[in-house]
Amino acid sequence: MVKQLLFSCSQCGTNFGKWSGQCDNCKAWNTIVQEVPLSSGPRNSSIGSARGEIIKFSKLSATDKTPERTLSGVKELDRVLGGGLVDSSAILVGGDPGIGKSTLLLQAAARFSRLGLDVLYISGEEAVDQIRLRAKRLKLQESPLKLAAETNLRNILTTLDSLKPNLAIIDSIQTIWSDNLDSAPGSVSQVRVASHELITFAKTRNTSIVLVGHVTKDGQLAGPRVVEHMVDTVLYFEGERSHNFRILRAVKNRFGATDEIGVFEMTGAGLIEVQNPSAMFIGDRDKSTPGSAIFAGIEGTRTVLSEIQALVSPSPHSQARRTVVGIDGGRLATILAVLEAHCKIQFSNYDVYLNVAGGLRVSEPAADLAIAAAILSSKQGIVLPLNTIIFGEISLSGSLRPVSQVENRIREAKKLGFKGAIISKGKKKVEQSLIEITEFEDINAFINKLSLK
Numbered sequence: 055m056v057k058q059l060l061f062s063c064s065q066c067g068t069n070f071g072k073w074s075g076q077c078d079n080c081k082a083w084n085t086i087v088q089e090v091p092l093s094s095g096p097r098n099s100s101i102g103s104a105r106g107e108i109i110k111f112s113k114l115s116a117t118d119k120t121p122e123r124t125l126s127g128v129k130e131l132d133r134v135l136g137g138g139l140v141d142s143s144a145i146l147v148g149g150d151p152g153i154g155k156s157t158l159l160l161q162a163a164a165r166f167s168r169l170g171l172d173v174l175y176i177s178g179e180e181a182v183d184q185i186r187l188r189a190k191r192l193k194l195q196e197s198p199l200k201l202a203a204e205t206n207l208r209n210i211l212t213t214l215d216s217l218k219p220n221l222a223i224i225d226s227i228q229t230i231w232s233d234n235l236d237s238a239p240g241s242v243s244q245v246r247v248a249s250h251e252l253i254t255f256a257k258t259r260n261t262s263i264v265l266v267g268h269v270t271k272d273g274q275l276a277g278p279r280v281v282e283h284m285v286d287t288v289l290y291f292e293g294e295r296s297h298n299f300r301i302l303r304a305v306k307n308r309f310g311a312t313d314e315i316g317v318f319e320m321t322g323a324g325l326i327e328v329q330n331p332s333a334m335f336i337g338d339r340d341k342s343t344p345g346s347a348i349f350a351g352i353e354g355t356r357t358v359l360s361e362i363q364a365l366v367s368p369s370p371h372s373q374a375r376r377t378v379v380g381i382d383g384g385r386l387a388t389i390l391a392v393l394e395a396h397c398k399i400q401f402s403n404y405d406v407y408l409n410v411a412g413g414l415r416v417s418e419p420a421a422d423l424a425i426a427a428a429i430l431s432s433k434q435g436i437v438l439p440l441n442t443i444i445f446g447e448i449s450l451s452g453s454l455r456p457v458s459q460v461e462n463r464i465r466e467a468k469k470l471g472f473k474g475a476i477i478s479k480g481k482k483k484v485e486q487s488l489i490e491i492t493e494f495e496d497i498n499a500f501i502n503k504l505s506l507k
C-alpha cells in the first residue's frame with residue numbers, strides 16, 4: 055500500500071493533504087511540515103473489524119472525592135497551581151528559551167522531593183552532570199530527587215511504570231521522541247504522541263507529570279496547540295531577559311483560577327519568591343517624570359501596583375507608530391480613539407509608545423484611565439500627581455465606568471505609602487479615611503481637573 059503523505063501546521067496542528075506556504079487555518083507562514091501518519095488502514099477507523107470495550111458510566115452524584123493536593127512551600131508556585139500540586143495532574147510549563155524554566159522546575163522538584171514525594175527529573179536537553187552543576191549552584195545537591203538524561207519515550211514510560219513516582223518532570227517535551235514514528239523530535243506528530251502517552255500515563259497511574267515546552271517568538275508553544283488542550287494546567291513563565299523579574303502565569307487551570315500570577319526574581323542562586331511585587335514594579339516614586347502613571351491592578355487574589363509608562367512624540371513617519379509592551383494594542387487604539395473623538399486631542403501625527411515597567415502584563419480594563427493619564431502626561435509634559443494611584447475603565451462614550459475591588463486596590467496603595475487615588479466614580483461610597491480619593495464620572499472632567507489638555 056502506498057503510504058499517504060500528510061502535512062500539518064506546526065503552530066495550530068491542522069492537517070493538510072499537500073504542502074503550502076501559509077496555513078489556511080491560523081494563517082501562519084512557513085509552518086507546514088511533512089509528517090508521517092501514525093498508521094493507516096481500516097483498523098483505525100472502522101467499527102466492525104476490531105471491537106472496542108463498552109465504556110463504564112458513573113453517576114454525577116457518585117464522585118465526592120476531591121483531588122489531593124501537595125503544597126510545595128514555594129508560595130508563588132502553589133498559588134498559581136490553584137493551591138498546590140494536584141495528584142495525577144498534567145501540567146505544561148511554557149516559556150522562552152533561557153527564561154528559567156529548568157531552574158524553576160529543578161527548585162520545585164527539590165522541594166517536593168524533600169517533602170517526601172518520589173520525584174523524577176528527566177532532561178532531554180542537558181546531561182546529568184550539567185544538571186548536577188546547576189543543582190549545586192542552587193544549593194540543592196542534598197535533595198533526594200532522581201535525575202536522568204533521556205529522550206526516548208519508550209524508555210521513559212517503562213521507567214515511570216516501574217518506579218511509579220509521584221511526580222515526573224520532562225524537560226522538554228520537544229526533545230522526546232517515540233520510535234514508533236519516523237519524524238524528527240520536536241515535530242508536530244512527535245510532540246503530540248509523546249504528550250499524549252505521558253498524559254495518559256499520568257491519568258491512569260497516579261503520577262503527576264510536568265511537561266516543559268518552548269515557546270516561539272510570537273508567544274505560542276512551539277508544536278501543536280493540542281498539547282495545551284490535553285493537559286490540565288498550562289503555565290507560562292515569562293519576563294524580559296534584561297530584567298530579573300519572572301512571572302509565572304496560569305493560562306489554563308482545571309483546578310483553580312487562571313488569573314493568578316507568581317512573581318520571582320532570578321538571582322545568582324536561582325529563583326527567589328517575591329512576596330510583595332508592587333514594591334518592585336513601581337520602583338523609585340519620588341522622581342516622577344511626565345508619562346508615568348501608577349496603576350493598581352488585580353491579579354487573581356492579590357493587588358499588584360505597576361507603573362505604566364508612555365512616550366508620545368511628533369511622528370516623522372507618514373503613518374504614526376503605536377508600540378506597546380505589556381498592554382494590548384487594541385486597547386491602546388480604543389483609548390486613543392476616545393481621546394480623539396470626545397476630548398478633541400489629536401494623535402494622528404504622534405508616535406505613541408506604551409510600556410508596563412518590569413515586564414508585567416496588564417489586561418484589566420480598569421487600567422484604561424492610568425493608560426490615558428500616562429499618554430496625556432507625556433504629550434503635555436506634565437507630571438501626574440505624585441504618590442497617587444489611578445484606575446478606572448473608559449467606555450466608548452467617554453464616560454468612566456466603575457471597577458471592581460476598589461477597596462482592595464486602595465488598601466494596597468496605602469500600605470505602600472501612597473497618599474491619593476484618582477478613580478472612576480462607583481455606586482458605593484469609598485471610605486475617605488484610607489487615602490485622599492478623587493472620583494470622576496467622565497474622561498473630560500478628569501482631563502480638565504488635571505490640566506492635561
Ligand code: TYD
Pocket residue numbers: 149150151152153154155156157158188191192320321322323324325
Ligand atoms: P534555564 O532554567 O536554563 O532556562 P530555560 O530552561 O527556560 O531555558 O535558565 C537559564 C538562565 O538562568 C541562564 O541565562 C542563567 C540564569 N540563571 C541564573 O541567573 N541564576 C541561576 O542560579 C541559574 C541556575 C540560572
Ligand code: MG
Pocket residue numbers: 152155156157179225
Ligand atoms: Mg531548560
